[in-house]
Amino acid sequence: MSDHSHDTPHEGAGTLAEFRQFRERMNKEILDEGNLVVNRFFALDGRAYEEGALDVKTKELLGLVASLVLRCDDCITYHVVRSREEGVSRAEFFETLSVGLVVGGSITIPHLRRAVARWSELETT
Amino acid sequence: MSDHSHDTPHEGAGTLAEFRQFRERMNKEILDEGNLVVNRFFALDGRAYEEGALDVKTKELLGLVASLVLRCDDCITYHVVRSREEGVSRAEFFETLSVGLVVGGSITIPHLRRAVARWSELETT
Amino acid sequence: MSDHSHDTPHEGAGTLAEFRQFRERMNKEILDEGNLVVNRFFALDGRAYEEGALDVKTKELLGLVASLVLRCDDCITYHVVRSREEGVSRAEFFETLSVGLVVGGSITIPHLRRAVARWSELETT
Amino acid sequence: MSDHSHDTPHEGAGTLAEFRQFRERMNKEILDEGNLVVNRFFALDGRAYEEGALDVKTKELLGLVASLVLRCDDCITYHVVRSREEGVSRAEFFETLSVGLVVGGSITIPHLRRAVARWSELETT
Amino acid sequence: MSDHSHDTPHEGAGTLAEFRQFRERMNKEILDEGNLVVNRFFALDGRAYEEGALDVKTKELLGLVASLVLRCDDCITYHVVRSREEGVSRAEFFETLSVGLVVGGSITIPHLRRAVARWSELETT
Amino acid sequence: MSDHSHDTPHEGAGTLAEFRQFRERMNKEILDEGNLVVNRFFALDGRAYEEGALDVKTKELLGLVASLVLRCDDCITYHVVRSREEGVSRAEFFETLSVGLVVGGSITIPHLRRAVARWSELETT
Numbered sequence: 050m051s052d053h054s055h056d057t058p059h060e061g062a063g064t065l066a067e068f069r070q071f072r073e074r075m076n077k078e079i080l081d082e083g084n085l086v087v088n089r090f091f092a093l094d095g096r097a098y099e100e101g102a103l104d105v106k107t108k109e110l111l112g113l114v115a116s117l118v119l120r121c122d123d124c125i126t127y128h129v130v131r132s133r134e135e136g137v138s139r140a141e142f143f144e145t146l147s148v149g150l151v152v153g154g155s156i157t158i159p160h161l162r163r164a165v166a167r168w169s170e171l172e173t174t
Numbered sequence: 175m176s177d178h179s180h181d182t183p184h185e186g187a188g189t190l191a192e193f194r195q196f197r198e199r200m201n202k203e204i205l206d207e208g209n210l211v212v213n214r215f216f217a218l219d220g221r222a223y224e225e226g227a228l229d230v231k232t233k234e235l236l237g238l239v240a241s242l243v244l245r246c247d248d249c250i251t252y253h254v255v256r257s258r259e260e261g262v263s264r265a266e267f268f269e270t271l272s273v274g275l276v277v278g279g280s281i282t283i284p285h286l287r288r289a290v291a292r293w294s295e296l297e298t299t
Numbered sequence: 300m301s302d303h304s305h306d307t308p309h310e311g312a313g314t315l316a317e318f319r320q321f322r323e324r325m326n327k328e329i330l331d332e333g334n335l336v337v338n339r340f341f342a343l344d345g346r347a348y349e350e351g352a353l354d355v356k357t358k359e360l361l362g363l364v365a366s367l368v369l370r371c372d373d374c375i376t377y378h379v380v381r382s383r384e385e386g387v388s389r390a391e392f393f394e395t396l397s398v399g400l401v402v403g404g405s406i407t408i409p410h411l412r413r414a415v416a417r418w419s420e421l422e423t424t
Numbered sequence: 425m426s427d428h429s430h431d432t433p434h435e436g437a438g439t440l441a442e443f444r445q446f447r448e449r450m451n452k453e454i455l456d457e458g459n460l461v462v463n464r465f466f467a468l469d470g471r472a473y474e475e476g477a478l479d480v481k482t483k484e485l486l487g488l489v490a491s492l493v494l495r496c497d498d499c500i501t502y503h504v505v506r507s508r509e510e511g512v513s514r515a516e517f518f519e520t521l522s523v524g525l526v527v528g529g530s531i532t533i534p535h536l537r538r539a540v541a542r543w544s545e546l547e548t549t
Numbered sequence: 550m551s552d553h554s555h556d557t558p559h560e561g562a563g564t565l566a567e568f569r570q571f572r573e574r575m576n577k578e579i580l581d582e583g584n585l586v587v588n589r590f591f592a593l594d595g596r597a598y599e600e601g602a603l604d605v606k607t608k609e610l611l612g613l614v615a616s617l618v619l620r621c622d623d624c625i626t627y628h629v630v631r632s633r634e635e636g637v638s639r640a641e642f643f644e645t646l647s648v649g650l651v652v653g654g655s656i657t658i659p660h661l662r663r664a665v666a667r668w669s670e671l672e673t674t
Numbered sequence: 675m676s677d678h679s680h681d682t683p684h685e686g687a688g689t690l691a692e693f694r695q696f697r698e699r700m701n702k703e704i705l706d707e708g709n710l711v712v713n714r715f716f717a718l719d720g721r722a723y724e725e726g727a728l729d730v731k732t733k734e735l736l737g738l739v740a741s742l743v744l745r746c747d748d749c750i751t752y753h754v755v756r757s758r759e760e761g762v763s764r765a766e767f768f769e770t771l772s773v774g775l776v777v778g779g780s781i782t783i784p785h786l787r788r789a790v791a792r793w794s795e796l797e798t799t
Binding site for chain 4: 093094097098101102103107108110111112114115116118119124138140141143144145147148149151152153
Binding site for chain 3: 236268
């Protein structure tokens with residue numbers, strides 16, 4: 050397909066729209082199961098990024114760097130989207146990635162590439 | 175493709191049939207190489223889940239939770255299939271995932287989504 | 300001290316009594332801080348191992364194998380103690396470790412040694 | 425020694441003074457070896473936390489959460505010390521830990537305990 | 550597509566050509582950003598594999614086994630390509646994988662399958 | 675004890691003699707249990723480093739770098755001892771560490787310090 054690279058920022062991943070659709074569909078299916086521990090964890094996951102002594106933007110950067118060093122592409126995508134919503138600049142984004150890169154080493158580079166591709170994808174939409 | 179979501183439970187993964195086909199083809203190629211250490215490891219991997227002091231079902235749940243906290247999608251897929259063959263219920267499956275989620279944290283959530291998607295895919299086939 | 304090896308099952312770790320004392324002291328200090336997310340997580344951590352579709356003993360084995368493959372000595376110690384309280388036999392304990400060893404590889408061996416040392420320490424007390 | 429618990433905040437770790445002494449001695453021995461890649465990495469490690477688009481305090485919190493989810497006690501100790509030097513409050517410290525706890529799961533708890541013990545050790549010195 | 554399996558050695562991954570294209574495009578975008586720490590890290594990553602006390606071939610095998618136990622498919626692909634360029638034989642390749650398999654356990658097997666698929670893909674081109 | 679630093683190269687670790695003693699005692703206790711999977715794994719762990727297409731020295735370096743990036747101090751200690759027995763030079767040792775440092779990032783540094791301390795401890799005995 051000639052414009053394949055416009056739809057998918059990298060091999061093996063879907064578009065952001067596909068990511069969101071799958072994420073929402075599965076979150077619903079998981080929460081509908083009614084497992085108490087799972088459902089409380091999902092609620093807690095949301096609370097962890099709410100404003101407190103630290104502002105939301107800083108917490109998103111914490112989530113981003115943690116996701117990068119643990120090499121979780123879906124987590125990175127989520128925090129890239131949220132970071133942009135919180136007004137993180139491209140320079141702040143790259144500095145956050147640079148800390149993760151030094152802490153986590155060259156094995157984070159493939160994830161760093163995909164993180165930057167997601168960021169650029171969002172800049173053009 | 176309009177019914178794409180019916181074939182693939184999530185972005186970036188093939189169908190269960192494709193997973194099995196690739197797995198079998200590569201296992202054959204690997205074992206045919208005749209590397210003693212590799213071949214013995216593959217044999218041992220099978221032995222670890224055989225009945226002993228613990229029954230096979232419990233061992234599959236151990237394999238499933240270990241695969242979830244180590245975030246290995248292919249390993250999860252394998253143990254989801256085997257768990258169902260051993261009569262694990264959907265509630266037992268979710269409780270096993272819930273232990274892995276608390277132990278391993280929110281970075282396991284993308285893998286938990288795919289595990290549930292695989293389980294549901296198998297329920298409908 | 301001449302009988303040092305009787306008190307501590309391995310280099311770099313304290314006795315079980317020291318582990319418990321530090322754990323309790325710090326848990327109190329952490330919970331007293333009143334951070335909502337941390338406190339809810341600690342509560343959830345307890346809930347994850349309560350009886351449900353799976354019995355408590357099976358959940359402790361799930362916690363044990365997850366702790367082994369993630370190589371968390373303190374977590375292993377905790378689940379070794381709890382497994383014994385739930386009536387896990389030495390053979391069941393070793394089979395659980397054997398699954399973790401095959402899944403997680405030889406890097407789990409130092410933790411496997413310490414897990415067995417803890418188990419034997421508890422057998423003699 | 426009767427007041428052992430005053431010197432060492434947890435089992436298996438030395439005092440902060442011992443940590444610093446070993447760290448400095450080994451850093452010197454490592455850098456004196458003259459391996460180009462190693463020495464450049466050590467220099468880069470320092471640069472990563474310098475002020476840029478993000479201030480030093482935020483970068484220390486990024487280093488702290490990355491160290492927690494990767495479960496590196498020595499790295500945590502270093503960033504706890506630096507965070508305090510940069511004026512991080514106890515509430516900000518706990519919120520940073522809370523993000524790491526949710527992202528990384530209960531296996532981070534032993535490291536969270538030691539992080540808090542280090543923080544409290546520093547408050548009293 | 551009828552001959553899809555000939556183009557992609559496994560589910561969820563692109564062809565080697567797609568990998569290279571994405572890698573080059575993103576490396577350029579990342580380096581063009583001009584973040585000092587990131588750019589120096591990328592330069593250092595190249596230096597680490599240059600000839601020194603150890604020859605380049607041995608260093609590529611070190612990079613390969615490290616990538617396998619850390620389960621980084623893109624890193625593995627890179628070192629598979631480089632290993633072949635340095636004259637690594639198929640038997641040496643499998644022995645390197647066998648060490649990683651024993652050290653890292655059965656969770657490395659999906660990555661081992663993809664590593665062998667990449668090697669075989671290169672043998673036929 | 676006044677010469678404590680001569681006995682133990684770093685905080686929280688015993689001497690090399692204590693490491694060996696604990697390792698041998700626990701290996702015996704583990705193998706005596708007679709768990710088939712565990713015992714075969716231990717045998718396989720030995721086979722992985724035997725001469726084949728690659729010589730023993732190269733395999734020890736593979737084991738060393740894998741242990742460093744996975745941050746397993748006991749595994750590192752074992753491969754440091756074996757590397758010296760196989761005639762690895764200090765420069766080759768540092769180059770192997772340098773690859774692991776770049777691949778695994780700054781979180782490997784505490785383990786790199788302890789690896790170098792072990793090496794130097796062995797040079798003086």
